[in-house]
Amino acid sequence: MxxxxxxxxxxxxxxxxxxxxxxxxxxxxxxxxxxxxxxxxxxxxxxxxxxxxxxxxxxxxxxxxxxxxxxxxxAPGLLDQLESERERISGRITGLLAARERLDDVIATTRNPPSECTHARVLGAPARSAAAS
Missing domain, CATH: 1.10.1660.10 (Multidrug-efflux Transporter Regulator; Chain: A; Domain 2)
Structure with a gap:
């Protein structure tokens, strides 16, 4: 082709x-x-x-x-090189999974903030003032 x-x-x-x-x-x-x-x-x-x-x-x-x-x-040395690359990839995966978990926490907290939270629910939305409460 x-x-x-x-x-x-x-x-x-x-x-x-x-x-x-x-x-x-x-x-x-x-x-x-x-x-x-x-x-x-x-x-x-x-x-x-x-x-x-x-x-x-x-x-x-x-x-x-x-x-x-x-x-x-x-080829000689390839297996060691591939094992090293695999370890590096595993480290990246671990870091990405941790970042995703943090993002999940931020998303969940933003959508359903605790009652004591005085910040706006949606990022970019105007915050509620104490006088409006």
């Missing part, structure tokens, strides 16, 4: 697909007219690349993971 079709099916820009090629993450054959031709498996590969980038892995780590996934062999 051509580059535009891969882009459409994956939701990734043509520019990003070219970048993946430059980084040796994705390979394409060239037609006689010089157009890129990708195998159907490129769609799944691009989705994996996107997941790995979204997790914050650098291109060199992504390259190593792809090699391992598609060849079944692990």
């Amino acid at each position: 051509r580059i535009g079709e891969v882009a459409r099916r994956t939701g990734v820009s043509v520019r990003a697909l070219r970048y993946y090629e430059e980084q040796d993450l994705l390979q394409a054959e060239r037609s006689s007219g010089g157009q890129r031709q990708y195998p159907d498996s490129a769609v799944d590969r691009v989705h994996l690349i996107q997941q790995l980038f979204a997790a914050g892995l650098p291109s060199r780590s992504v390259r190593g993971v792809l090699h391992c996934v598609y060849s079944g062999t692990v």
